[in-house]
Amino acid sequence: MIKFLVYVAIILAIFAIGYLVRVFELASSLKGNKPEEVTDNDNKFMSKVMLIALFALMAFTAWTLITYAPLMLPEAASEHGVEIDWLYRFNWAIIFLVFVLTQILLFYFASKYYGRKGNVATYIAHNNKIEMIWTVIPAIVLSIIIIFGLRAWNKITAPASENAIVIQIYGKQFDWTARYAGVDNKLGDSNYKLITDENALGMDSTSEAGFDDIIVKNEFHIPVNKEIEFKLNAREVIHSVYMPHFRAQMNCVPGMTTMLHFTPIITTAEMRKKQYVINQMADINSRREARGENAKEEFNYILLCNKICGNSHYNMQMTIVVDTEEDYKKWLASKKPYFGKKIVTNK
């Protein structure tokens, strides 16, 4: 019944608006106006609105910048991340400047040159000099952006050094597994045809390099100031390893191994002591409390899946702990190799 009334109300409202519009049209045509012709008054009104729009756009930009600044990611926790952050600031400065200048010009001109009867626009069709200027200047600015960008990109994607600690990250619907290469720093062979419930990575029990490999889930540790090389694989669909705090991301693609490496520079414990992070966590915890969740959250580095991979894509995560070197060694020593006691020797 209520639904029916709502429908009736909507239909009546549409008719009402229709008649209202009709009445306005008739009234203005009685006055002798052509109803849809744009008048000087309209132009003048829009001229003012254009200025208001410019002001509103700039105010909104400023408001978002100020309000959202404390919500952004903390400083980069990896060596190359520091350079990426610098590159961001450099690009943002240029972008922000161009944004403000062009929007001001656009809305200011739109406001200033509003139409008036009897006024005639100036006939200017082109001006080669000025056009050349605004082709060349963006070209120069972009060249600078390209040079800085590629310099960072080449450094980041250069092969990892020989003694980087090798860790495999394996994605499947819908969780992550990390495998440490062990003492030999070499990952054992694996094959998707060997996958079983117990052997989720399809590790080859005849591959000696794999005898000391350690498998962990939910949380993995890495030592600070050591280069880590990640070898990435996926079981069935594409996943993507996204570690926003380290400014690192790479897809995991079934049928191939992708790679990514970085050097963490701030331990989890150190990060938790940064004022920015303390404030952020206080905010988060007060929100959680207001929602009725009492468990206090502590800051953690997180690995997320960032490539659509199925219905539970939104909850595929792993905690990363950056330790001091001793803590890392202690933690690693507490883990048993996957093949542990059942090492098979063919020789």
Added chain:
Amino acid sequence: MSMNNHDQHAHIHQGHHEEEHHHEEEHWLTKYFFSMDHKTISRQFLITAVVMAFIAMMMSILFRLQLAWPGEKFAIINYIMGDKWGKDGILEPGMYMALVTIHGTIMVFFVLTGGLSGTFSNLLIPYQIGARDMASGFMNMMSYWFFFLSSIVMLAGFFIETGPASGGWTVYPPLSALPQAMEGSKLGMTLWLVSMSLFIVSSLLGGLNYIVTILNLRTKGMSMTRLPLTIWAFFITAVLGVLSFPVLLSAALLLIFDRSFGTSFYLSDIYIGGQALEQTGGSPILYQHLFWFLGHPEVYIIILPALGITSEIISVNSRKPIFGYRAMIGSIMAIGFLSFIVWAHHMYITGMNPFLGSVFVFTTLLIAIPSAVKAFNYITTLWKGNIRYTPAMLFAIGLVSTFISGGLTGIILADSALDIQVHDTYFVVAHFHIVMGVSAILGMLAGVYHWYPKMFLRQMNKKLGYIHFWGTFISAYGVFFPMHFLGLAGVPRRYYNNSAFPMFDNLVDINVLITCFAILGALVQIVFLFNFFYSMFRGPKSEQNPWNANTLEWTTPMAHTHGNWPGALPIVYRWPYDYSKPGKPEDFVMQTVPLTEGEVDGGGH
């Protein structure tokens, strides 16, 4: 009888070559449905696109509700989605993904490719070049009906047991290739592929027709450098479509093979559903190369027509020539060419060779140059103008604003080192919605307001148009501007909710703000829908040249005459942008007015 006599009498006066058209009354079926007339086909495209846009917009409201208030119960979600996908008013995760996927697909392909090009290329190409119709009316009709059919197939996904495709609008395999991976990769995915194949046929039939018509059917005097920029934009758009859509078709066919016939173009070493698949040797990355070889030109297929429309509308309503006409043509061509060698900037983090990445950084950032030229030329066209604020003009100015804002964040994403951090986050969503989605929609709406009189012979209501523009413009920025910050805070796109990560808990307010603006934006579109359909029947009748514009479409009477011009075809003597030319009696000189002695064409004076 007397009517008939009168008709014939008028006919003799109007000239002879119309004879074959006038005598038989057209059957209503061929007049309104299976018409080969470009004007009717244009209206068919527009109305279909408006309906599709409305559906896709409603989808976005549903998933925005979920994002702003996850776990909250909304009666409307249960009402629309039923108990299966909206139990207790909470959106089911699979359906959330499906809505995101189909929203993107509809907006990108059905509204902004089929709808935008289909409507305005069809309407304006014959009108503005002085042709009686498209080169092939039949192909044109087929183009629409393939479009219609593919729309139906696309929406059919919502009426099957397993629901529509849900792997994102890019449908990357293996997710989309493996029915075991998710419900949306079952029958819904097959429908998606069939629908896209039909859509590509439609697009090719249309595109070939546009190219041939522009090259061959220009009226006397209409040289390529006297074409309005709308036509230039439609021309390059059609070329891009014809060259790139076949590649998507091949990608889709290979995917169909992988799904149904056990081939392994995209599949290798996969273990799913408790068994290891036979397929080896394929590469999921191959699909991405094929997809983005279309996908990147595609975003220019979307934006170029909108830019063309804007060029025309800004010039007409500033009462000034478009600034740098030849530079505008040059930048359209440069953008068109470059769009073919930038596709892999969508793939920086797929494990592609880093050197290849560097090449694409370079080509991608090059596109910023012609884009900047276009933006500066628009702004300079306003300078010292005598701006008339029709609703169309407002939308055109709005486009320039969003095109700049969105284009600038593209610099971040084009730069591979920076892309690492924000790839696949909400930053990307914000960027492409502003630069491509919002800008193209604003351009399309500008076109609707400007050429409505040509389509429906009546005027749309001006005041409702003003309300529509400001409402849309404010909510567009309100929705997509804050989204950048979500991305910079590391929130991935295509997440059903963010509550699994305490680190995102402080971003809830941003999502609420975005959803509020989205709802406002949707409500404002109702004003447009009302204006659009109301004016069709009750709007005031339009004069022949309501905007005092120069182009040829305004030299035809306000009627839907078959063959467009009742008499001989018009002859063109000048470029289309002689507005406020010194020494002329009025502030516009139509293209059919001969040059006076000593007068220089093309902007000189």
